[in-house]
Amino acid sequence: MMDETPKKLVELKDLQLYFNQGKSNEVRAIDHVSFDIYEGEVFGLVGESGSGKTTIGRAILKLYEPTAGQILFDGQDVTHLKHKHLSEFRKDAQMIFQDPQASLNGRMKVRDIIAEGIDINKLAKNKAERDAKVQHLLDLVGLNKDHATRYPHEFSGGQRQRIGIARALAVDPKFIIADEPISALDVSIQAQVVNLMKELQTEHSLTYLFIAHDLSMVKYISDRIGVMHWGKLLEIGTADAVYNHPLHPYTKSLLSAIPVPDPEVESMRQHIEYDASIETDGKERQMVEINPGHFVLATPEEVSVYKNQQK
């Protein structure tokens, strides 16, 4: 997927998003973050709670207004889109939410929830066509025909999440942001949903931004991974590179926290503590390419340390 010069679908250029800017309780949710997502790939974004992953996803969809920086989608700057262009962009980029319970309006029937995007963008000429489209989407995510007349509270967690996926697919998007789509589900259902997402990706040639805090699941689905901490992007690389040869101490710490399904190995597993003070020493850091396609946020001195580690 990375071979012949791939097309950049989403480009973040020095994106910043501060809440309560200029006040004492200022929060730098996104702090000078730049990365690209290529067409047809799955980009995994990991990091602990409050690291800004979700905020990045929502900023890309223009649910939040960035403080500074640029977001390019398909070569077009979407940071200041208005009205007609904005609604066109919203047809191309969709979101799957973390909590399937909270992301479905309990007062609406599944049919109307899924058809919301169809109605807004007037994708169906009449009621029959609308029903047929909803039917097709239900099939796509493996739900039954008679589920259309049900309310969300009648479904299990996995079924609800599939309704959420169907809603996102209704407008036939190119790019889907999956904001921790599996972290509210139990393990047996996680695999079901992730496999469904993989299937849909190949069938509809989708591009995903997959946000999660579970590195093992991200490794399974992603082509490339970005690691975030405190609003900063610390490391980007192919899934294998980040997983097998982590550079940044935070990534190493995250990886060391993954449990191993072997009691003997698991009992020996040592968690690497991460000392966050290296981020707060006030030095200028930039993304530096250590290996081809493998970037890390570092000072020039740290770069040589990382390079030595690789040898």
Next chain:
Amino acid sequence: MAANTQDFVIVGAQDSEANEHIAKPALSFWQDAWRRLKLNKLAVISLWFLAFILAFAFVSNFVMPQQQANSFNSDKVGVYKNLPPKSGLPIPGWSGQIKAPGDTTSTDVYASQNVPKSEKFILGTDNIGRSLAKRVTVGLRISLLVALVATFIDLLVGVAYGVLSGWKGGWVDNVMQRIIEILSSVPNLIIVTMLGLVLGGGVLSIILAIAMTGWLGMARQVRNMTLTLKERDYVLAAKSLGESSFKIAIKHLIPNMAGTIIVQIMMTVPTAIMFEAVLSAINLGVKPPTASLGSLISDASSMLQFYPYQVLIPSAMLVLVSLAFILLGDGLRDAFDPRASED
């Protein structure tokens, strides 16, 4: 090991179609709400009671105009005044007899005042000989009118104001909330007195007073709910699909705060009815000879010891209507919430 595995048969889980099936029958929103409302007996009784009262009040407009309840024959006040309720049946306490204070036996007032044999007043008469049944009917009409106007303003102004304030947020919200605070800091009584001076009292000034201040509570509640709901994922999902703010309010915000709105309305209705009653009782409300439930109670209260039925009948009406609204509101709130169902 191999022998053991034969003893186990996997039950279910082979047929994923069957796994996804939901056995419960599919109902439309209103069918489902009605089904749940029916489970609440008190709410159903209240519903029928209110339906009957509303129909009765509406039909009575054509049968019994205001003047008929207000007029009296000044020559025959002595004959018709203060007659107790008489059903014409031998029911104790409803036979036209009343025990005067100090007496040991009850007397037939209809006989002692020489009322013609054929005439009887099922709810009695007041101190100038007007039928209490007619006066209560007219009074009920005014109370219900005030209640309906209050509900209408609550829904129209209160909900719209609250949603707008909460949804816009920032300085718009700030300004709108300060306006509410200023309005709510003016005592209602002062507003009615001022309106009374300008408009000369009556139902219109009561309705205007309610229009000016009655929606404040609703607007605040709705704003609070909007602030909570607008951060919900399904609202974000609708936004990311490109839904307009107006549609989000109609489809996502208001249906999800229906419970709060209904409860608020069911609180507003009795409050409005009571408000009218209190104002009429202190002579700021409807002007005599027009009757409202409040003015009936206040006019008769001085005679409570002698003619208790003149106070008790309109009071009972007031209590029953208010109670029915409250009980129905309770039932509706549960009925409109699909998640509240226990089955």
